[in-house]
Amino acid sequence: MDESSGIIKEIKKKVQELRSRGFNLYPSGFRRDITVEEVLNRFGKMDNNALKEITDTFTLAGRVMSIRDFGKAVFIHIKDGTGKLQAYIRKDRVGDDDFAIFKFIDIGDHVGLTGQLFRTKTDELTILASSVVLLTKVQSPLPEKYHGLIDVETRYRQRYLDLIVNDNVRHTFILRSRIIQTIREFFDKENFIEVETPMMQSIPGGATARPFKTYHHTLGMDLYLRVAPELYLKRLVIGGLEKIYELNRNFRNEGISTNHNPEFTMLEFYVAYATYEDLMDLTEKLFLYLLKKLFGQLTIEYQGNTVNFTTPWPRISLMDALKDIGGIGENVLLDNKALIDLARSKGLEIQDNEGIGSVLARLFEHTVEPKLIQPTFVVDYPIEVSPLSRRKDENSEIAERFELFIAGKEIVNGFSELNDPDDQRERFLKQASLRDSGDEEALFMDEDYLRALEYGLPPTAGEGIGIDRLVMILTDSPSIRDVILFPQMRKK
């Protein structure tokens, strides 16, 4: 314990000194009667003459963020959950004893203050303390006030420090909360109900992704953390819950990058008696609601690009996107061997038994996706990469499916649901054979889900929205770790 650095030793010395004087460094029961934000709202525009009329005293609490010591008087800034306010503590106001104790204060300590408001010479609204109490003593120093905390590793591992020191981080997570709240509000208004389905599943399903595996001791069975709630939500539609959504965590045992965290937040929603085209309309409506409510405008800046959400958004087929945006010639698109050669020449690893639908999808990811800055729906995905989607009536190799791209990122995946149990069984079988040949992302055969489909899933459309990526775009954050409070890190 005593191997701590000099600065920590100094603080611990103060702690000992104060304790030996019988001081409680962690008292309970202090109550504030106003927050910084309320002070600023009520008195932020008053000049000193107006403030003199206010004879009330106020009691605030907050963390000490800076100290300017003048001997017999001290200026500090305190910060509470709503803002920052200066306090002026004078020996002749708080008394010799309290002032002597106050001299032990460190940056980072929580204090309670009572006093009246005034403006300083430099016109800053300030509370002139008539009493000061220590509410919580820090025993570790805060990062420096001016440069803040920059080291990204420390910011993620000790997010509390990041939040204390970096106001923009705090704003990002407050905005994240408001985004999620507004999404729920939208779906409530649209008469959806929110449901919760299992995170621990005996057969993981709903997305082609490698799952995390765990074990239930009492039941004596393997369980998987869900990669998607999809198959359970469709069971509920079968059960007659016609408009539902779930907004919660998914887990995928895959790499970590600026766009991927092993656990991430997903919104999925389902509408009975609707098609994927209806969902594209609903998605536009949702985004307009979010943008207007949160920003009061339809354009935002993301990493130097202006993104304009004005509807309608273009709807372009995957093949057209490859041709017009990816710059791939029509003759190549229609020639399987040429496509595979092209993909390999771009550095993609294509297995010999890989289907052409998969090659197309991966070429799309590589050549088109990063270029889709403005909101764009891409439609008509190959059936091969859409094992839960309904086939188009006019082309059985194409799915009634869309994805939405914004700022070069896949944000949304939606489709008309496959509700033919026989077709679904065939798709599962195809996935199972992929799994047998080593594809750990392929879907598991799910007899229980097939049984549910036998009872009749009405024509239904469903959609998933990656909430973390959406929050990235709406908060202008370059990495998913900037919008997840505690991103996954290696053990140190």
Place this chain on the structure above:
RNA sequence: GGGCCGUUAGCUCAGUCCGGUAGAGCAGCGGACUUUUAAUCCGUUGGUCGCGCGUUCGAUUCGCGCACGGCCCA
């Protein structure tokens, strides 16, 4: 999995190319100061230079390996 970069005081960073056991600012500590706000002024403490091995008389510096992190690629 591969490539590149980083890891030095509590924080933010120099120094390392060209080897001789380290500096600054802030923070801290002591002192002065009752309207400052990156307060100011005087003085001052603080380091297993990420870890290990190697080369060398001598390694924070050079080499190799490892750990953690970042960016890019797969």
